[in-house]
Amino acid sequence: xxxxxxxxEAIGNVPNPLGLNGIEYIEYITNQPQALGQVIEKIGFKPVxxxxxxxxxxxxxxxxxxxxxxxxxxxxxxxxxDAGAPRISALALRVSDARAAYERALELGAWDVPMxxxxxxxxxxxxxxxxxxxxxxxxxxRDFSIYSVDFLPIPGADAHPAAVAGMHYFGIVQYIGSExxxxxxxxxxxxxxxxxxxxxxxxxxxxxGTLLQSPCAGxxxxxxxxxxxxxTTVIYDEQELFQRIGLGTPDVRAAVAALRRQGVDFVxxxxxxxxxxxxxxxxxxxxxxxxxxxxxxx
Amino acid sequence: xxxxxxxxxxxxxxxxxQSRLRTMKAAGFSQVMLSARDxxxxxxxxxxxxDLVRASELRVTGFRALRxxxxxxxxxxxxxxxxxxxMIEMCAALGCKVLLACSSTSRQAATDSESLVRDLRxxxxxxxxxxxxxxxxxxxxxxxxxxxxxxxxxxGAADCPNLGIGLNSSQIFASGESLEDxxxxxxxxxxxxQLSDFMWQEPPALEERGATAEAFRVFxxxxxxxxGLAQLVMSLDRLGYRGDxxxxxxxxxxxxxxxxxxxxxxxxxxxxxxxxxxxxxxPLPGALRLREPPSQA
Numbered sequence: 001x002x003x004x005x006x007x008x009e010a011i012g013n014v015p016n017p018l019g020l021n022g023i024e025y026i027e028y029i030t031n032q033p034q035a036l037g038q039v040i041e042k043i044g045f046k047p048v049x050x051x052x053x054x055x056x057x058x059x060x061x062x063x064x065x066x067x068x069x070x071x072x073x074x075x076x077x078x079x080x081x082d083a084g085a086p087r088i089s090a091l092a093l094r095v096s097d098a099r100a101a102y103e104r105a106l107e108l109g110a111w112d113v114p115m116x117x118x119x120x121x122x123x124x125x126x127x128x129x130x131x132x133x134x135x136x137x138x139x140x141x142r143d144f145s146i147y148s149v150d151f152l153p154i155p156g157a158d159a160h161p162a163a164v165a166g167m168h169y170f171g172i173v174q175y176i177g178s179e180x181x182x183x184x185x186x187x188x189x190x191x192x193x194x195x196x197x198x199x200x201x202x203x204x205x206x207x208x209g210t211l212l213q214s215p216c217a218g219x220x221x222x223x224x225x226x227x228x229x230x231x232t233t234v235i236y237d238e239q240e241l242f243q244r245i246g247l248g249t250p251d252v253r254a255a256v257a258a259l260r261r262q263g264v265d266f267v268x269x270x271x272x273x274x275x276x277x278x279x280x281x282x283x284x285x286x287x288x289x290x291x292x293x294x295x296x297x298x
Numbered sequence: 299x300x301x302x303x304x305x306x307x308x309x310x311x312x313x314x315x316q317s318r319l320r321t322m323k324a325a326g327f328s329q330v331m332l333s334a335r336d337x338x339x340x341x342x343x344x345x346x347x348x349d350l351v352r353a354s355e356l357r358v359t360g361f362r363a364l365r366x367x368x369x370x371x372x373x374x375x376x377x378x379x380x381x382x383x384x385m386i387e388m389c390a391a392l393g394c395k396v397l398l399a400c401s402s403t404s405r406q407a408a409t410d411s412e413s414l415v416r417d418l419r420x421x422x423x424x425x426x427x428x429x430x431x432x433x434x435x436x437x438x439x440x441x442x443x444x445x446x447x448x449x450x451x452x453x454g455a456a457d458c459p460n461l462g463i464g465l466n467s468s469q470i471f472a473s474g475e476s477l478e479d480x481x482x483x484x485x486x487x488x489x490x491x492q493l494s495d496f497m498w499q500e501p502p503a504l505e506e507r508g509a510t511a512e513a514f515r516v517f518x519x520x521x522x523x524x525x526g527l528a529q530l531v532m533s534l535d536r537l538g539y540r541g542d543x544x545x546x547x548x549x550x551x552x553x554x555x556x557x558x559x560x561x562x563x564x565x566x567x568x569x570x571x572x573x574x575x576x577x578x579x580x581p582l583p584g585a586l587r588l589r590e591p592p593s594q595a
Contacts, residue, residue: 109423128427182459187426
């Protein structure tokens, strides 16, 4: 046996400057929290806690948290307030030191999110992401939960409901403007250590976009998929936003069957349909879509 | 005849923003270079000014100018970051994709490449979420970066997708730089080209540059450096540059002439560049031409 095994696939040591370790929660804002709550419950999430001072609910399944924020202050002047369509407003990342991550990001040129915690509430440091969405840094996720400070458990609710068909966060799809792929690859690469995967890498059933892989190891690894407007379409659409959540599952068909029983519709068309590689839900409440991706982890 | 590649700068015209935009549009221009002062100094305020620009149907070539950003430390740096953020926000609100950043002339600024590159990267990253690109331009009076080749070195070292170079003909000719170095540039990283001619026999000496350059520039083809400008534009075209050209013409005389008179001079200049210099009216070999639909008459 030779002492050195060469890195034939040029994977290299992926640096993880923030000690990134997966997604802590994803936040939606909406002025229809009940309707959105029902949609999220159909996907298998259960309401587990309520914010002490604001109209904010925490939903959970397995290791995934979704926060539904209907607090009036965050809705003012947003698209959600205008159209009533919910949108993904924040992505909270697990890091080894939230303060250090935040300061490093600002040093490199990120825009800070002004803190607005009330007395005795947790200050979660954050920066601006795409289209007014925020990216937060959370370091207390192992033996202490951020939710135990600001949230009250819902009486009688199971605080740790199991995930449907082993579902876990696979990633987020981000819509970006034309010719903006390089910009966002640079943004996520420099700030968080994401690496761009080769153009022919594909997960799930949707063929478009550029994939970025988080620097986290093993089960906490997740992906961002950047999608530019289709150059052949005549519609002017340069909007940038977190468009949908990708859920990984070791068994897509089992997950689809379970969610169908809850009343979730999946896209079945000439181009797209449910396969063992993946599936995508029909649009719920005009703007809420979930994508299932085959991923044997968990 | 097509003058779409060329645009005026509001600095060439006197009067209210609305009249300046309207006159340019009426003369057939499709783009305009704006300064932050045009917006902030608007009598009805910033938002009204932004609305006016958006309603004018003129595309905003670029937004100027962030100055003395790079090389500072401590509170000065923090202050400049705040200024940059405001400029980026205004730029994005206009739907403008290019922010002009001029090389620092500050004596407080560091001169080592490492500091300058670090700050340019930071500026580029600040601009990414807003969809803004940074055109970094060398001023002849720059403390460290006083010629475009030097600006290009730093841009290459910073290696950010939304950081490119801004070229200004008067600065290139004033610093006596060779046009040959243009061949070193990547045309996709040239984010802005500003053109102006001058009336002086010689480019003014360094200490006079500020005042003179600001007051007596003329549109390309009107002055004594037409040949140099033609060479510059043709070099960029050969390089593969297909972006915008903006007329960076500040002239006290033009500020006391009726707007249509000045705009007509600019239009003649654009036609000269498009037809005589770049020969844009000649169809490119193999270029797709759509047949006109038969008339219904």
